[in-house]
Amino acid sequence: MKLVTVSGPPSSGKTSVILKTLEHLQAQKLNVGVVKFDCLYTDDDEIYRKVGVPVKKGLSGALCPDHYFVSNIEECVQWGIKENLDVLVSESAGLCNRCSPYVREILAVCVIDNLSGINTPKKIGPMLKSADIVIITKGDIVSQAEREVFASRVHRVNPKARIMHVNGITGQGSFEFSTLWTDGDEVETVEGKKLRFSMPAALCSYCLGETRIGSEFQMGNVRKMDLGDTTRQTADPMTSPKESK
């Protein structure tokens, strides 16, 4: 089975792009399945099911979605193998811009849209920087010049990536994209493989359910903004000393 990890900001068109691309593989009688990771709610699994795609969904709820992803991906791979899939696609949203669910040696795809603003490629961290393929969507509604400027911004941030334009509505570019899905190595397990980039750090008192505001309730991995010397110093000695810059 091949594994493809697709991620990208919310509403960038991940599901539409995957759906259009799937069609070309289904036409070749390949068995494609999807695992959809989201936070609180998604009904995308229904959309996949409707077109005959085996699908599993995982909602991370109160947990960091990326930590949730990495804790479950091996089980998903085993599910895919049991379902006799030729290709398993994992779809997850990069919500904090620091997320990057990519695994080394596994095809990594970032979906980002032309409407998101030309500074967005710089704002999105490892999710864009460490992708093998960057898919740019919604190219049908912006000018040629804006498409070129946007692609060149993406290229600056990730010069290694292959940049492709795919239209999630008409499917333009999706056939071309589909030819790359089967390029990767066969995967029997992801156990022992490494993430391309560490997950966003966490574990402060708020991760554990604290709701009160104020220094005395902040423990663990807490970092204070540097607002110059105009504010009174309220940093707690319990906060990480490394962050005291």
Place this chain on the structure above:
Amino acid sequence: MDIRKELASIIVGDLNSRWPYATTFLAKNDLEIEDDPSLKLSEVASDELLDQLAEFITEMESFLSDDEEVVDEITIFGGNCKNGEPEGVRELTIRVGEVICIVGPTGSGKSRLLADIEWVAQNDTPTGRSVKINGKTPESKWRTSSEHKLVAQLSQNMNFVMDLSVEEFLTLHAESRQTENPEEKIQQIWNDANALAGEPFALDTPITSLSGGQSRALMIADTAILSKSPVVLIDEIENAGIDRQKALDILVSQDKIVLMATHDPILALMGDRRVVINNGGMKSVVEPSEKEHANLVDLRALDNRMMKLRHRLRMGERLDEV
């Protein structure tokens, strides 16, 4: 790989003279290196960033040493229709400066033809077509590199979304294309766009407040002059607020191959040839006859009459007499 080795040992102070664009790249990746010129770059930048920088420099060098071959012609070798039968047109060569119209019912396969060109199909798409550039099997850069897109696209639904003035916008585009003499090019685009649009606009007009005709005019002039893609694909040019013949002339004068999907008889007759698409295949190539060209005069007159009626309607007149 030599660049990567050089980066491992280079000191910050030498970086700028060796690769002037490297500093910008590092700044874009949130690394300011101006503090201490004697510092080794490898001490301030991560290995990962240096890998990326090496990649970027390699691409920039190949980009700047641009003695690359100019696209003179594209040849499409026919494949199959949707039903698997071979398509009618077996070989079609389109040269720079030509305007080719693409006609056919909705869903007939116009988009697939254009996609085959953009992807420089090598018998590896659903149609089984293959495409050659200048008579040769094309280099893979036409597929893989975002700097070498074969096709630029203009369609009716496209809008400007950036919050910039015309001049700022063109400057940004020129920068991203690494254009020489950007001021001159910007002036030229603005002049050309104003010549196309009925109502003139200023350089400091916000692009989002341009009228439909002005936007289309600016997009066409910008694509003609700043876009490096040798093929321009146009999906209709509405007959409102823009001189369509002049628009095609500007594109052709910049050595573009123009492909235009249209249902408009006047536009279709402006082309040098037209490709008829049916059932997923290129059915035939039609060259406008003398009779057709003669009819163009009548069609234009008809069109003018409609425009005048539209104008009268806008002015609140009745259309009792047409």
